[in-house]
Amino acid sequence: MILAIDQGTTGTTCLVVDEELRVRGRGYRELRQYFPRPGWVEHDPEEIWATVVEAAAAAVHDAGVRAADLRAIGITNQRETTLLWQRATGRPVNRAIVWQDRRTAARCRELPADLIRSRTGLVSDPYFSATKLEWLLARTDARPGELAFGTVDSWLVWKLTDGRVHATDLTNASRTMLFDLESLAWDDGLLELFGVDRALLPRLVRSSEVVGEAKLFGATVPIAGIAGDQQAALFGHGCHERGEAKATYGTGSFVLVNAGAAREPPAPGLLETVEASGGYAFEGAILSSGAAIQWLRAGLGILHEPAESEALARQVESTGGVYFVPALTGLGSPHWNPDARGLVTGITRGTSAAHVVRAALEGIAFQVADVLDAFPASVGVVRADGGASANGFLMQFQADLLGCPVEVAAERETTGLGAAALAGLAIGIWPNLEEIRSTIRRGATYEPSPDRDWVAGRRAEWQVAVRRAVLT
Secondary structure (H helix, E strand, O other), rough: EEEEEOOOOEEEEEEEOOOOEEEEEEEEEEEOOOOOOOOOOOEEEEHHHHHHHHHHHHHHHHHHOOOOOOOEEEEEEEOOOOEEEEEEOOEOOOOOOOOOOOOOOOHHHHHHHHHHHHHHHOOOOOOOOOHHHHHOOOOOOOOOOEEEEHHHHHHHHHHOOOOOOOOOEHHHHHHOEEEEOOEEEEHHHHHHHHHOHOOOOOOOOOEEEEEEEEOOOOOOEEEEEEEEEEHHHHOOOOOOOOOOOOEEEOEEEEEEEEEEEEOOOOOOOOOEEEEEOEEEEEEEEEOOOOOHHHHHHHOOOOOOOOHHHHHOOOOOOOOOEEEEEEEEEEEEEOOEEOOOOOOOEEEOOOOOOOHHHHHHHHHHHHHHHHHHHHHOOOOOOOEEEEEHOOOOOHHHHHHHOOOOEEEEEEEOHHHHHHHHHHHHHHHHHOOOOHHHHHHOOOEEEEEEOOOOOOHHHHHHHHHHHHHHHHOO
């Protein structure tokens, strides 16, 4: 048995996974987000840890096993979220700054964009960790040697090992804007640019290797897999070959295409990142997708539960001319405009809640299509996971927009399965990538509709709405 810890933006999911990559037990705990100012998004690091402990206990209980039965732990996490804590006490010096946070947008406009792009494969955007860390360091008087920086994976490894191990894997490191993709190492020039002392940094490790021993519920269990959530999902889909693609529909939507073992420049609007099996991937990062559905529920009260969105969208034959650009925290790929704002356009007296919900779902699919249009080569099939992949309306609309099949994972928690597979690979449960790939089960496939003449017109109107959101 392997315990997979999937620490996400709105909650923590833990899975107990067997040697057939079947889920034997699940646990989930919601995680509170804090919004102290417009554009600011924070988490309490101790609350992150508490959700992990509670969700792990629930998963082990649900599986009917003991902690001593676990052979390894795999960790996957929301990326870019930035934490800083005291080495001596393990006490956070501030709340964690979440990847969605926009407080450093002005600083990002001052940065040498070409330098950052060439070394890190990223764009100068507050999405990434470096400017968040710079902001935190400017607000503490502690010396660098007294502090530890990490993304969420580092924080969890620290907590699981009682502070004995301070490490991060290459996939998470590649999201910090402090990491050189060519040398696969921390970059001295970028550290100087952001005022980051090496004493703050975690040790770099591979995504599949034993990095330390966790103390969990009275048992000692090796931590054998670590990967950022999107790279873990790519691995969990078995996208180990160049050109294979996946889309994860969560709080944001993230499209990754395996780019192989050699670096090549990403197309404008895309990111280059490290993938979990050792090569590179191209990525499109959409900052708000499922977050838009959550906003319709919690902000407007249109939905009682996100799952209601499919039935409501099917109540109308179209959006009635309504377009919803969910730029709730700016626009990510391929636009990268942190100042863009969400926009609902085309409303009339005849507009109903169903039209708005359908427009929100279509907006998610339009954003994914915009990202895939930016990739250098067409994709033959898109493998989908995440909570919104259960929405049949969204998946069919996505297939129609893309003109290629959308294959939904049999297990929507593909991110957690990827973490489990990485851990199992490290301790020899699976001998190689092909064995893992053959174990993965596939779910429903949505084929594009034969009559797709309407797509071009809808895409053109969507692009007009996006331009309005950028100008707002």
